[in-house]
Amino acid sequence: MAQLVEQWSPKPKVVGSIPTTRASKRSKEMADVRAYMKETYDEMIHKVSWPTWKNLQNSAVVVLFATFIFAVVIYIMDLGFGQLMDLIYTKIFN
DSSP, X not given: OGGGSOOOSOOTTOTTOSHHHHHHHHHHHHHHHHHHHXXXXXXXXXXXXXXXXXXXXXXXXXXXXXXXXXXXXXXXXXXXXXXXXXXHHHHHHO
């Protein structure tokens, strides 16, 4: 039974089994995360060109208009297919 228990004590010549190695790996990962967040912030502030409020409003109007047109086209297609299916079912089953 004692053989099934995993040992966490440092083992000679085994990479990653020393607790200080685990801690240094975690601190390196945290430094990588911090560097990533800093680079992301710098890019969002200094390199991204953000649209103006007027451009956002114009884009929103275009999207709403296109959505309305697509909805109308799909509604007309649905009506047409519904009538076609009614015609087919009445011819087949009557």
